Amino acid sequence: MRRIVLATRNEHKVxxxxxxxxxxxxxxxxxxxxxxxxxxxxxxxxxxxxxxALLKAVAVAEAxxxxxxxxxxxxxxxxxxxxPGIFSAxxxxxxxxxxxxxxxxxxxxxxxxxxxxxAKFVCAAALAEPGGRRVVEEGRIExxxxxxxxxxxxxxxxPIFQPHGYQVSTAELSSEEKNRISHRRRAxxxxxxxxxx
Amino acid sequence: MRRIVLATRNEHKVxxxxxxxxxxxxxxxxxxxxxxxxxxxxxxxxxxxxxxALLKAVAVAEAxxxxxxxxxxxxxxxxxxxxPGIFSAxxxxxxxxxxxxxxxxxxxxxxxxxxxxxAKFVCAAALAEPGGRRVVEEGRIExxxxxxxxxxxxxxxxPIFQPHGYQVSTAELSSEEKNRISHRRRAxxxxxxxxxx
Numbered sequence: 001m002r003r004i005v006l007a008t009r010n011e012h013k014v015x016x017x018x019x020x021x022x023x024x025x026x027x028x029x030x031x032x033x034x035x036x037x038x039x040x041x042x043x044x045x046x047x048x049x050x051x052x053a054l055l056k057a058v059a060v061a062e063a064x065x066x067x068x069x070x071x072x073x074x075x076x077x078x079x080x081x082x083x084p085g086i087f088s089a090x091x092x093x094x095x096x097x098x099x100x101x102x103x104x105x106x107x108x109x110x111x112x113x114x115x116x117x118x119a120k121f122v123c124a125a126a127l128a129e130p131g132g133r134r135v136v137e138e139g140r141i142e143x144x145x146x147x148x149x150x151x152x153x154x155x156x157x158x159p160i161f162q163p164h165g166y167q168v169s170t171a172e173l174s175s176e177e178k179n180r181i182s183h184r185r186r187a188x189x190x191x192x193x194x195x196x197x
Numbered sequence: 198m199r200r201i202v203l204a205t206r207n208e209h210k211v212x213x214x215x216x217x218x219x220x221x222x223x224x225x226x227x228x229x230x231x232x233x234x235x236x237x238x239x240x241x242x243x244x245x246x247x248x249x250a251l252l253k254a255v256a257v258a259e260a261x262x263x264x265x266x267x268x269x270x271x272x273x274x275x276x277x278x279x280x281p282g283i284f285s286a287x288x289x290x291x292x293x294x295x296x297x298x299x300x301x302x303x304x305x306x307x308x309x310x311x312x313x314x315x316a317k318f319v320c321a322a323a324l325a326e327p328g329g330r331r332v333v334e335e336g337r338i339e340x341x342x343x344x345x346x347x348x349x350x351x352x353x354x355x356p357i358f359q360p361h362g363y364q365v366s367t368a369e370l371s372s373e374e375k376n377r378i379s380h381r382r383r384a385x386x387x388x389x390x391x392x393x394x
Contacts, residue, residue: 043308044308045308045309045310047276047309079244080278080280081277081278081279081280081282083278087305090304090305091305092301092304093300093301093305104290104301107287107289107290107291108284108287108290111240111241111242111287112244113242116244
């Protein structure tokens with residue numbers, strides 16, 4: 001099986017993407033970048049999901065000499081002009097504090113009435129081969145922002161996002177259900193035919 | 198002199214607007230809504246500066262039986278799709294914590310490079326007469342976001358905003374200078390000819 005490096009140190013994300021790729025019938029040896037401790041962190045200086053995903057995939061492919069995939073995803077809230085967007089993972093000011101990010105977003109939109117609580121999860125999935133191809137695809141799922149956490153599953157903003165057509169949050173879906181409809185699933189489903197196998 | 202109620206409990210804002218109106222040659226008896234303790238607080242449920250300014254002016258005019266003016270203002274950051282915008286005063290989650298709001302905004306855009314640090318202050322100024330006229334006007338001032346606080350003057354985001362054409366922050370301007378170029382000045386200069394005197 002071809003080894004592909006996923007440009008994240010978040011083991012949640014590695015596991016979720018392994019499940020998604022298996023479901024899509026893509027047989028690859030997916031490993032997180034933590035397996036390559038010498039790869040430097042990449043600052044996400046682009047202003048779009050696609051730009052940041054490509055930045056990370058290219059950096060990891062060049063540093064490891066292996067094909068690399070990366071994704072950048074976030075929640076885009078209508079009442080906040082599409083923010084937190086690319087700033088989702090650092091919304092409360094430092095990277096990866098899921099609880100603080102979620103609490104801040106809830107507080108910011110606490111006065112926003114139901115009809116303006118539309119939101120979507122967006123994911124850009126990028127592939128880079130060393131010195132070679134670069135591909136990027138986007139996926140999204142539309143829904144509304146809840147007023148309080150619901151459910152124990154998922155991560156990030158999952159507990160406060162209710163997809164259209166559902167009466168539960170994405171944190172109340174089983175991981176199988178979530179991986180069938182999620183923005184990451186949709187982005188990687190679009191990217192899958194382009195992966196080196 | 199005609200009494201006009203300003204729909205804010207922030208005495209900084211009352212003082213600043215008194216100075217602006219005096220400079221504009223408008224002779225009115227401006228008082229803050231704190232003088233009318235029975236006037237209920239108004240939730241800012243609109244999604245625009247103009248909508249919120251009108252909402253507050255109308256509520257205060259109806260509750261006091263006096264002409265009322267209100268403004269809603271904020272900082273709109275290009276890299277955040279125009280946010281914090283109407284959420285500027287509650288950006289960190291609770292109303293009016295200037296320090297927390299400013300720290301959060303600085304942290305959110307810490308990775309944003311110089312060429313994308315454009316921002317503007319926007320103000321909507323509204324007038325409502327009891328059972329009568331409603332008028333709203335907007336003013337703005339363009340500039341860039343600094344990377345750390347500069348200066349002791351002003352309030353809100355003043356210490357991290359540098360107007361185009363200046364080498365100092367709005368918190369380093371004298372209050373006279375600031376009141377000559379500010380978004381509030383520009384909005385109230387547009388509204389002034391419509392005030393009842």
